[in-house]
Amino acid sequence: MDEKQTLIAEFRQQLTRAAWRMQYHNRFRMNRELPIAAAERSGAGEDDEQTLSVLYVQEVLLGIPSDSGRSVMRKLIVEGKTEKEVSRELGISQQAVNKWKRKSVEAIRRQMMRSAN
Structure with missing residues (x-):
């Protein structure tokens, strides 16, 4: 009987660790993928700085040459969706969403490098 209880306790501990890891990785992924959406949700109102930030993000998105890339980035960054959600909405694979991202x-980086010079 002790062996059975020990085994159950061990499995419970492993499941708890696995659940914690999954929550941690999900939280990390969400924070990495959704910083703008999270900032917009935490804002108290439309102040000048936030309005400028939104306008800047829209300007940067317009610098992306392809409609598909622009759409993917808008959904990921502005709307705060995950790659998986975007892939379902657009009917493409998650790998394709990652590739467009x-x-x-890279297009945004090049645009910023040109504007810095």
């Missing part, structure tokens, strides 16, 4: 980030 990488291409779009």
